Amino acid sequence: MTALEHTRRLEHRSGRTRGPGAHGSGLFARLRAECARREYEASVLAFAASLKAVFREACTGIALCQYVHVAAGVTIRTPRVGEVRLGPPTSFTVELMAGQEPADFTKGENGARLAHTLGAHGLRVEPVAGRWVRIHLLDHDPLRDGFTLPSLSVASGIEPVIIGRTEDGLTLGHALTEPGHLGVQGQNGSGKTQLAEGILTQLAAAPDVLITGSDITGLLLGRPWDGTVHRPHQVTGTQDIAAHAALLEDLVAEMDRRLATIPPRQDKIAPDAVTPTKFVVLEEFPGLLRAADGLPRPKRGEGVPVGDRIRTAVLRLLSEGRKAAFRVLMLAQRFEATAVGGGYARDQFALRISFRVPADSLEMLHGVDARPLGQEHANAAPGVAYLSGLGRDCQRIRVPYLGDYGEYCDRIAAHGRRAHR
Numbered sequence: 176m177t178a179l180e181h182t183r184r185l186e187h188r189s190g191r192t193r194g195p196g197a198h199g200s201g202l203f204a205r206l207r208a209e210c211a212r213r214e215y216e217a218s219v220l221a222f223a224a225s226l227k228a229v230f231r232e233a234c235t236g237i238a239l240c241q242y243v244h245v246a247a248g249v250t251i252r253t254p255r256v257g258e259v260r261l262g263p264p265t266s267f268t269v270e271l272m273a274g275q276e277p278a279d280f281t282k283g284e285n286g287a288r289l290a291h292t293l294g295a296h297g298l299r300v301e302p303v304a305g306r307w308v309r310i311h312l313l314d315h316d317p318l319r320d321g322f323t324l325p326s327l328s329v330a331s332g333i334e335p336v337i338i339g340r341t342e343d344g345l346t347l348g349h350a351l352t353e354p355g356h357l358g359v360q361g362q363n364g365s366g367k368t369q370l371a372e373g374i375l376t377q378l379a380a381a382p383d384v385l386i387t388g389s390d391i392t393g394l395l396l397g398r399p400w401d402g403t404v405h406r407p408h409q410v411t412g413t414q415d416i417a418a419h420a421a422l423l424e425d426l427v428a429e430m431d432r433r434l435a436t437i438p439p440r441q442d443k444i445a446p447d448a449v450t451p452t453k454f455v456v457l458e459e460f461p462g463l464l465r466a467a468d469g470l471p472r473p474k475r476g477e478g479v480p481v482g483d484r485i486r487t488a489v490l491r492l493l494s495e496g497r498k499a500a501f502r503v504l505m506l507a508q509r510f511e512a513t514a515v516g517g518g519y520a521r522d523q524f525a526l527r528i529s530f531r532v533p534a535d536s537l538e539m540l541h542g543v544d545a546r547p548l549g550q551e552h553a554n555a556a557p558g559v560a561y562l563s564g565l566g567r568d569c570q571r572i573r574v575p576y577l578g579d580y581g582e583y584c585d586r587i588a589a590h591g592r593r594a595h596r
């Protein structure tokens with residue numbers, strides 16, 4: 176036997192031979208491949224069976240099941256699992272039982288409990304057809320990764336501006352002409368200003384929008400807007416708190432003028448370049464009220480305290496402004512009634528957004544439905560928020576990141592509408 180033949184035989188036995196020259200080796204390779212395929216199929220079937228069993232237990236654990244009384248006792252029925260896809264991400268189809276809705280799997284804490292039992296971070300339910308849904312198991316928070324807001328601006332307040340991305344990866348837009356004021360709350364450094372910056376840069380160029388308002392921090396409004404048509408309608412800083420009250424009262428006067436001149440057979444002002452939507456930004460509004468309330472009170476009969484003037488003006492803008500093309504964006508650490516000018520004022524916000532806040536604050540702004548979400552959201556990362564209102568269920572979103580403050584200034588300088596344009 177030659178050395179080459181000897182080597183071939185050894186290779187043949189150890190199953191390492193390849194290529195057309197190796198007689199018989201193809202058979203071994205095929206057998207090994209077949210074996211591997213069967214092992215793989217068996218493991219897939221075992222995985223699918225264990226997933227179905229755990230899903231059944233999980234459904235029983237969170238009462239997404241039916242108890243059927245039979246002669247032998249009580250049988251538990253759970254939604255039937257159909258096809259399982261390994262993924263990633265792993266997903267499987269489920270047939271809804273009578274009376275069940277797709278949202279039942281994610282309602283309240285159900286989503287988290289189901290997902291955790293199945294070893295996933297979270298889940299997404301996608302209606303398929305008829306009574307079937309597909310449940311996707313997510314191995315990480317879909318809102319974990321941030322996204323950057325492109326440098327764009329809308330040509331009109333009718334066009335939606337980007338305010339976030341949902342857990343399903345959909346981009347969420349909001350048109351300023353939608354009939355609602357925006358209320359945004361969140362603790363220090365949770366992302367409120369970043370959201371406002373994103374909205375404002377997108378609106379800065381629209382000829383039918385005027386960005387006005389009060390900002391005691393002087394960072395969101397004020398200096399970045401120098402040279403734009405918006406700047407004269409903004410009051411900043413804490414040097415002259417009465418100037419904030421005066422601006423808000425001027426806005427109320429303008430609102431009254433508009434309301435008095437609504438054309439016949441119309442119930443609201445249609446904004447245009449002559450009568451633009453006035454977007455009233457109230458950055459750190461509770462801080463403004465605190466500063467105003469800290470001023471010496473005028474003597475009896477010598478005028479109204481500045482804090483009360485601000486409260487009255489904002490309440491009027493909130494309750495009557497929609498028809499007159501006024502939209503308010505209020506930012507506060509917490510939407511406590513006393514901090515934002517009363518419970519009635521708080522109720523006027525049709526679109527509500529909460530960044531990281533304590534559980535009770537979340538419920539305060541979004542209602543009792545948000546209670547189960549509170550504990551987890553109390554530790555939310557900056558830029559992750561809950562949004563509800565204007566026909567939308569309470570949903571978790573990731574707000575886009577604009578960049579550092581210099582980027583905000585550059586975008587306002589680039590897009591901010593100027594008089595000669």
Ligand SMILES: Nc1ncnc2c1ncn2[C@@H]1O[C@H](COP(=O)(O)OP(=O)(O)OP(=O)(O)O)[C@@H](O)[C@H]1O
Pocket residue numbers: 321322361362363364365366367368369370508530557558559573574575576
């Ligand atoms: N959407 C986002 N994506 C990624 N990071 C973000 C996002 N929003 C905010 N951040 C980070 O959090 C920081 C604080 O954000 P921001 O200034 O908007 O908070 P804030 O709620 O306005 O806080 P404060 O109450 O102190 O004014 C930002 O500098 C940024 O690093």
Ligand SMILES: [Mg+2]
Pocket residue numbers: 367368369
């Ligand atoms: Mg801020």
